[in-house]
Amino acid sequence: MTSFRVNLKKVVDDSYDIEIGRNLFESLINDLKNGLVQGVHKYAIITDSHVEKLYANKIVDLMKENGFNVEKFVFPAGEKSKTRKTKEIIEDAMLEKAFRRDSCIIAVGGGVVTDLAGFIAGTFGRGIPFINYATTLLAAADASIGGKTAVDTELATNLIGLINQPVKVYLDIESWKTLPIRQLSSGLSETIKHACLGDGEFFEFLEKNIDKVINEKGEAVLDPATCEHIAHKNCEVKYKVVSLDERETGLREVLNLGHTVGRAIEVVSDYKLLHGEALSIGMVAQVKLANSLGYLTDSEMSRVIDLYKRAGLPVSIPDYIDRDELVKKLYTDKKVKGGKIKFVFQDGIGKIREYEDGKYSMVISEEPIKIILDDMRV
Known part of the structure; x- marks a missing residue:
């Protein structure tokens, strides 16, 4: 028997810029003209x-006017379209x-668009570059x-995919003006x-200034x-x-704060709830459990719940959600290992x-979860 070792050591710089501004269409065009991506002859919007x-047609027209070879690919709006079938069709x-x-x-839209387009870019031709042009506050926060x-x-949600960094991200704040109020709250x-999870001063800023958004x-x-x-x-x-955990091997799971219940309730609602609405309910479940464990004071718990209320978000479980089905769905969360439900918890506000x-996650048995969920009924 013989063997041959293949030494492949990667040194990869996945750094990129995020441009925050208003009406960034011309900025995108100028960047493309100045070589933002190299060796590209065709662009897929x-x-x-x-x-x-609202936005994609304008970008397509501008690109054509500037001599770029571009085609547009459109799928039905909504979380229900974020599937392997839609990926295959595109x-x-x-x-x-x-x-x-x-x-x-070039992904133009909210989180569903950027999630799907980024996944396609990672596998098409074994990997091609992609750009995110985010048009929602949720995409700006999450994608x-x-x-x-x-x-x-x-x-399960979000368990079929990969980590794939964009070439650049454009956060067009002007586009937030066209969002329905539910999307803005989301x-x-x-x-x-x-x-x-990470900035107590920012939390205080939101408490003082949330009414300047809604x-x-x-x-x-x-x-x-x-x-x-x-x-x-x-x-x-x-x-x-x-920056400390790009591949989600440890620390990055803190970004799933509130998502254990949130993602489950989003699916069980058959996506009647927007992602942010489901997350709000998940965050309330999280702070209530954290309070019962001594990680949050009564005052801190109330501050979090009150801020979600002020943002126009639900803090109770709708009556059409079946509790047992919701608990069952918790076992499809990506933090589950060995058939055990795990939660990420706050330790005060901002940590x-x-x-x-x-x-950064803790195993929680079904019984205390069920008690909290029952307490959150409308």
């Missing part, structure tokens, strides 16, 4: 049926349009940094989560300075985590609980 008319359409390895994908791309299945949900009447205000600060802070908090073994 991937978007959904809602964003297509990939086949790209192949039919003669897209090959000299191509680049701008980290490179996590994935699709959902009937059995984006604030991830924003509040970031403050809870007022007490549930109307969009979108104060420019406040929105820009929120966009920067979301990037900053997430960067601190991702995550770390355990003696260097882990």
